[in-house]
Amino acid sequence: MGCGCNKNKQNNPEFRPQTPEEAKGVLSKKIGMVQSFATALASRGFGNNKVNKATKQLRVLSCFGNKHLGGELPSCEHLKESSTPGKHFCGGCGCGDRAATWLMSQGEKYSKLDYPKLHCPLNMPGFTNYQPSKPDEAESPITRRYYIENIDYNEVAKIPVTLPEKVEPSVPPQPESPPQT
Ligand code: SF4
Numbered sequence: 001m002g003c004g005c006n007k008n009k010q011n012n013p014e015f016r017p018q019t020p021e022e023a024k025g026v027l028s029k030k031i032g033m034v035q036s037f038a039t040a041l042a043s044r045g046f047g048n049n050k051v052n053k054a055t056k057q058l059r060v061l062s063c064f065g066n067k068h069l070g071g072e073l074p075s076c077e078h079l080k081e082s083s084t085p086g087k088h089f090c091g092g093c094g095c096g097d098r099a100a101t102w103l104m105s106q107g108e109k110y111s112k113l114d115y116p117k118l119h120c121p122l123n124m125p126g127f128t129n130y131q132p133s134k135p136d137e138a139e140s141p142i143t144r145r146y147y148i149e150n151i152d153y154n155e156v157a158k159i160p161v162t163l164p165e166k167v168e169p170s171v172p173p174q175p176e177s178p179p180q181t
Pocket residue numbers: 062063076077078079080089090091092093119120121122123124
């Protein structure tokens with residue numbers, strides 16, 4: 001699978017980790033197809049009670065990557081395995097490990113990735129606070145954000161997701177409060 005850009009056609013791109021501070025994006029000069037699509041989705045607003053399929057596919061790619069599907073994008077450096085087998089949560093947002101914070105791509109239950117408005121600490125594609133990558137993110141080692149922005153859209157469309165019907169409150173899980181002393 002190629003990333004669809006001219007600059008990084010190598011088969012095994014190297015990725016660099018990002019901190020939330022580094023991820024505060026600005027518009028880069030070259031707009032990739034997926035970047036343009038993700039920007040449109042984020043700017044359109046999210047008025048429904050659950051996210052649409054394409055947005056969820058972008059979120060799943062941002063969090064889980066696609067190596068498990070035969071692709072070359074590793075999972076996000078902030079993705080954490082839950083103490084509950086088979087579940088994952090975001091270690092970058094401070095929401096902790098509990099059923100309401102699990103990031104799930106498939107399943108019958110409404111999960112965090114189904115919320116129409118959802119912020120990512122790294123401003124990744126598919127999230128409400130998505131910010132396009134900075135120009136230097138195209139330099140090797142590239143960032144995962146830049147890679148996703150330039151991936152062939154068919155690769156995004158392949159990401160398996162389910163959209164549970166159950167409607168939950170429109171406020172996503174908040175970070176846990178510090179313990180009271
Ligand atoms: S929400 Fe953002 S920072 Fe957290 S795991 Fe997903 S992509 Fe990474």
